Amino acid sequence: MQRWLPWLFLLLFVQALHAQSRRITGVVLDGNTITSLHGVNIRDKTDQKTFTTDSGGRFEISGSSSSVYLEFQLPGYDITHKTILPHQDFSTIFLYKKNPSQQDQKGHMAHDIMTTGAAYPPNLLMPVEIKTHDNETYEEMTGNPMESASASPLSSFTLNANDAAYCNVRRFIMAKQLPPKEAVRIEEMINYFSYPDKIDTGAGSPMTLHTALTTCPWHPGDWLLRIAARAEDLPSDTVLPNNIVLLIDISGSMARSNKLPLLKKAFSVLANQLDPSDKISVVVYAGDVSVALPPTSGNEKSKILDVIHNLTAGGTTAGGAGIEKAFEFAKKNFTPHGNNRIIIATDGDFNVGKTSDEDMRKLVTKYHNWGIYLTCIGVGMGNYKDSKLETLAQWGQGNFVYIDDEEEALRLFNSKNYRKILISMAANARMKAIFNPELVTSYRLIGYENNTGGKRDSHAEY
Template sequence: MKKIYLVSSSLILMALMSGCGEKMVQSHSETKAMAYEGVSEAVMMPEPMEYRGGNIVADVMYYPPIQMPSVAVVAPNTESYKHNEQNKFIEVSSSPLSTFSTDVDTASYSNVRRMLDANSLPPKDAVRTEEFVNYFSYNYKEPTTNEPFFINLKVDDALWNKKHKLIQIGLQSKKANIAKLPPSNLVFLLDVSGSMNDENKLPLLKKSLKLLVNQLRAEDKVSIVVYAGSSGLVLDRAKGSEKEKIINALDKLEAGGSTAGGEGIRLAYEIAKKSFIKNGNNRVILATDGDFNVGQSSESELIELIEEKKKSGVYLSILGFGMGNYKDDKVEALADKGNGNYAYIDNLLEAKKVLVTQMSGTLYTVAKDVKVQVEFNPQKVSSYRLLGYENRKMANEDFNDDKKDAGEVGMGHSVTALYEVVLNDGTNSSKVDKLKYQTAVVNPSDELATVKIRYKEPKADSSRLMSRVVSFQNSDISDVDSKFIQSVVGFSMILRNVEEKGDLTYNKVLSLAKASKGSDDEGYRAEFIKMIENAMLSK
């Protein structure tokens, strides 16, 4: 093999600086260029070029730098999601009550859509059934009394098991009259750390918030707090009419530094408190990828901070951005504990949905600490399973405890919950012996269950109760909406690959979604159909 001699740049530099006319001693190290299989000749050391430097160094051989082929470096995926075990069937004879907190978050749906658009199936824990269902609006009846909700009910056959029934519960809050909404005191808390530098992070964040800014009224106020290595106030209480001033402040933001989320949250709540509007809408809007990696970074510490600050009467909305390092588990935990809601923004159309079309629901709370408790009739129902809400389940005694925190519902928002039930056919299907000392039902009825709702008005400390009976006669939810809801639930079950899905397939879900698309003015149901098709290509 031909020997190739390498001369270090430091050796040449020393020779040039010495100014000596004597011949340089050529005793540099000898290196063999080994031939590796699969390496082209272009990668091997080129022929040397001769350098003759007057009276300095004679015959110093200079070798040009080797041009190695470029290799694309792919950043590791460090996204994180909280694991929740799928709800299982529960015997009514041993546990007739089921209690959970409401949830109007939709982040899971748009986050999974982002993955499917990239032809990648989501991790199971990224799929939260209730957030898939609650992403869509349904033709629910609205309240006609002073109550904040109307309880819509329907009983239908379960798509994935015709022997089972599906109890559908739809809470619909009052729709908004924008002109009559109270003034807003908004604090944008923006993550401008180095991890937010990607196009689908800070640049998309700016564009998204500009959509919201254009909806503000003169009586509204906006402050901007940023955090990276340290926190700072960028804009202090600009009027809603000063749109150019607010937009200019957004345009100047650049990403850089590490993330110290705790300090930013503290400062944002302090600013919100200073600008507090009595009887107004006081809210911090946190926009982040959730990558809190410096400072007060542990999830428990951040949650404690949020729980402390929400006592001030300031609500929290969280907008998630980005991919690759997205920390869904941290962001969701903060939203759950901060009297707020959580959406994931994967494109500008989603930003328009959250911050323009559904602005009143995102920003204005009509009821807080909203809890649902369902009591099943053991004479009619043998067992039940709550679909979704795995991380929202509550102890039954917490339902009447006004000190226990629960979810918030915004103006015009709807909340949908579903129970898959096995009817009681008179046989004892329980795994335990029939109980001897249970109270007999003197007047058995056609009631399958009773749905009870507890809620507090936004400024109240005491809850109010409302309830409604479930029976086969309930028909508040249209057949089109009922079938579409089932297609969404079925799709989430397939993505999570749960045992209860039975022989459910993408094709069956796709067929039902197409048949129940309805009017679909906003195009969201058509987009869902596309998601199913993307999943079929990605499997």
């Protein structure tokens, strides 16, 4: 299984680099909130000189050409020691509060980039603006601004590996239509493809980072930085038992050839990938909710396929009730140390009971501690509610894909792809990149507009 997560930054470099003199600069941050710390006392243990961080947590000291040993103190925080090696001119220091309940939140910093995870705040309310395009809904999106590396050296965003936007945009292009700008999520366009980055098996980490720097083709004078994270491959003989609940929309709007018929093809492929240790259930909803297939072993393929093939569409759409039923069903049949996942397949056009995007956010956040993940599969056009499925995937700790044609339906769960759709390599993970203002004057994260400290980034407490 391969999982690729590339990020792109547009960088403006300092034109003249400081050289020769041993001037050490850096920033001191709270290790949990990743906010700058003012008034930190810094002591050079070599010559006993003392310094203090400014209002932005920055410091600047003059040091010898050899290693410099620094001690950082701030009331309420653990004392931290840091060795600045001869080749280092900039350093990021993390201080952690003395409260023992917060100590388990410490992360590990490597090459000034960190991944970590935490639970979503269940009551966090993030208002979202919705744009309508020919009865389809998308979240409003504004490009990330250029940030000063001196004032804001940290860029942070969630490690989502969705690729729904690529197939959705392809659907517009194949129909000779221009997609709405809100449909073009750049990170999902990039994440759709695989890349030849290799895993460093000797690094002792489940994730390998790759970077590449090149001139920016559309903005001469600036640079384009690609940071790619690849999770370690699972051995081909690894057996992780699956508890899968298919939650399938069979309302009247799903009868079209680009909706339920495509889902039947996709789920037929999935059924043929299941092992005897797996179990799968099918919950369907239209005007009400019913169980079409109770938990069934993966080796009963003919029984599973019969249920899938016999699904028909008709009626209204009680999507909220279907989600609640699916989570209850998944919890009742929970597999410890396995992969417990709900796969909801719909055009998102809910019209009975709880229907709004905000209703969906509140609904799925109730289940964050259940150890059950949510995969959303979008289909259709005309009444497709992209914003609703993006909300469900984001707040349901899951992923989001879109099926636009038969080829994609057959590809989604084939032997090469199905494990990367079903299995999460890291829960609630995020990336942090810190830029050295001695080298970079400003930067802009390309893509991830809905996953960076704004309305969707529920991890602002890091």
